[in-house]
Amino acid sequence: MSSRAPRLAAGLLTTLIVVGGGYYWYFMREIPVRTAAPEQNVEVRVFGIGTIEAQVVSKVGFQITGKLIAIEADQGEVVKAGALLAKLDDDAQRAKLRKSEAAQQQAAANLAKTQAQRERAEVTYQQKKSVNLRRQTLVGRGSVSQEAAEDAQAAEEIALGDARIIEADTRVAAVLQDDAASQRQIDAVVLAQHELRAPFDARVIARSKELGGIANAGEAVFTLIAPASIWVKAYVDEALAGGLSIGQRAFVRLRSEPNRTFETEVVRIDQENDRLTEERRVYVRCRVCNPEHQIRYLGEQAEVEIVKKIIPSSLFVPLKFVEGYDGRSGTIWTLQEGRLARQRVQFGERLLDGRIQITSDVQGQVVADDRTDLREGRAARPRSGS
Known part of the structure; x- marks a missing residue:
């Protein structure tokens, strides 16, 4: 009995030493913690999802119905303003134009003829007037008879x-000439309508007719866009849209090229939010893109990051290290004179990587560490390189 007591005492002592050492090791010893340092020129970005669109989209077709005899453009091609896109069979209309040109020439000849007749009639009238004046003078003297x-x-x-009759005929001939000229102009316009030309510098994104097909009046044959009008329409959560303005830098990442970013700028912000999704529509356009740039496939999904502002210098802490965050304030761990302490602080801008700006004064250093053994008043020191 007496021999077992020392062994029990020794075992109990050992257990107490182990437990006490473990307690000290876990709860009392000084621990290294990561701390946050002020950062310079931090970009505050707003994220949005959108699609590539074109501001200027035009579905072009013929004003008349006819058979396609030529197609000079296809989708993907860039065309200049006035370039021929397609042409209809115009033989019948060319014959009408030649007929109206002949009618115009005939009207011009008739006008010239009546003008000559008018001049002749004027000369005859003046001659008859002069003879009558002389005879009326002579009849008073008795030199000619009353009958003469x-x-x-x-x-x-x-x-x-x-x-007067010839003068009226001349006016009629002039009107007929104007009518013939107008008819010729109408036939020329209709003939020009057999050709479809680009209304502006454009890229063809769709062609809906083929050679030999019938194009109906008003039916779209090509869909054109102005390459310079391509932009990305992005939807931004209205809770994050405060501070957005025209001219801000933005970066676009296409779904087809997730490893590349394209620099753009904000060119339009809709004045009405989407009431259903509670989002704001923001449009960004490429700064240096040419018509053959990758941002040219309409409808492709794109991610947009807009640089809303740049903070010259401030402290940031990951949101996961904030307790009781209510959108404006929360509690963080700080290191003050070698001891851990909690502190309630105010927050400002939130970054896309989950960090949040501390806007109020902080006593000591901000702890940004995910250790589970942080305790109020515990000794700690900044971790090297944190």
């Missing part, structure tokens, strides 16, 4: 009537 004077008067009046 009356004949001269009648001849003048007949010549005046003929001149």
